[in-house]
Amino acid sequence: MTHAPPLRRRAGRPFPVAPLTPLASLALLSALAAAPPALAQAQDIAWSGFATLGFAQSGDAPGRYLRWIDSNGTFNADSVAALQADWRINPRWSATVQAKAAPSEKSDHQWQLRPAWAFLAWRPDDAWLVRAGRMRLPLYMYSEILDVGVAQDMARLPVEMYSILPSNEYNGFSVGHTRPTSLLPDGELAVEAYGGRIGTTARFWLRDGAPPQVPAGEHYVSVNVSTFGLLTTLRNARTTVRLGVHAARTARVGGERTPVDYPFVPIPIAPGLGYYKVDDAMPGPPLESVARIRNIITTLGVEQQLGDGWRVAAELARNQQFRTRLGSNTLGGYATLFREMGDFTPYVSVGRLRTSQPQMDLYRRLIGTQLPPMVPGAAQINAAQRVAAESIYVANQSSWALGMAWHTPWGGSLKVEHASTLIGETTRLIDTPPGQPSPENQRFGTWRLSYSVAY
């Protein structure tokens, strides 16, 4: 995967990120929203905002799902609030800033208020749009409205597709060109090229850890991702087709290198026994490592109005990993069928995420290779192998979901969804409790209820 890191200013210092409680975040955004009228008159600034309060619960998940979802339920998985200011400098130039309050990438117990957007836009003419600053990474078909609950009908965009990166913002530039096309009736063709850097935090869950050096539980690794990509969107009122190719180079913050592979080390005095060297401190040949790993992510998305209120949306993402056998190498996607009936839009969705065979093989070997207790240091070696396996980011799961959005008469969207997820061999999206067996071939359900507004 392209483990992503904390966003950085040009000078290399991290953006100030304040840990907040959900209540404090919402209060701060409300205070900001109360200030604008005078400013808007003076500077021609248009203010807007959106928020979702979402509750998710799973009574039978074999561990916390998506960081927070368990039998107690959580507001963290789906809740978000943001305030946006658009400064219309003149018809060609504008500036946009969006402050977003959402659960922290670096902690399961805190919220952050951070700038999600901060860019300057220039339209030299009707066809071209040039932007520079912090923007949403255009990885998915619905990337730009990922947080805007009222803008789409699903209670949550399918995790089998929308979990490639832990962060969806980047600092960089974007150049887009839109022109009419005859490929679709009244159609337009948009091409966008972008490049920049992502600073984010990759979260790993270590079931048992390797005490005392590595405690069990969640771990956060800060990474820097350099990314660039090209996407093409063909659309008209009924159809949207989007193809994107994205390249990413990921390096750990602090210069720590990423192993290319873990060599197997046989124990000479015990034929048939051995272990995988997962750390330089373990005996065996030196670990080959690289400063950066590389990913190519290819995405395809389609949305089609079928008539009589029926609509279908589908996306597919192939995430190819290069330079290492560790990390994410996946194929994921979903298809959703909607039926608009007045203010109600029920939908049914299926999604699937699979890790490629080489990564799964390595995961199996690391988990399955257990030294017997009579070997000196066996417990530490076994634990270290498991930690290494859990850092590979394997995911093997499929889901179906049945849900409905209600566009309420008072303006917001109320959504309810039940999803049933089948874990295959394993999935990194479940936090297995310490000492419990890793979930395998197990099905569990998730309920979501959310209310979204925008103004």
Add this chain to the structure above:
Amino acid sequence: MQRRHILLAGAIAAAAPWARAQSEPALLVIGHAGVPRVDAATVARLYTGRAIEADNLPVTVYNLAPGHSLRNRFLAVCLQFDEERYRAYWTVRRHVGKGAPPRELASVAQMLEVVTRTPGAVGYIDAASAAGQAGLNIISRL
């Protein structure tokens, strides 16, 4: 005979919306002096943020405030949107970083004043409001 009556009634019913539309004063899209004439499709693109130019001249479009009957007519005639759909369109567009909706003015009188005094301004009024307004630059009729 009965069949002819049914056909006639059907024809009248089908023509009724057209007849209603004809009874309402035309919508006029007006521009500051020097803004060139544009077609209805360009007006639609300007009010949906997909265009910023009228014949290569950058323009700033103005809308009437939500709830104004003329705004509702304009959205229906020019964009085939109702208020809810227009707001939903801009909710998405502004939050995908593609700009903000047109500035809003409270009344037709204010629209006339702002368009007259602001270079590059574009707005709309109905034909009745245009009566007696000398030197209006009408850039499109809807």
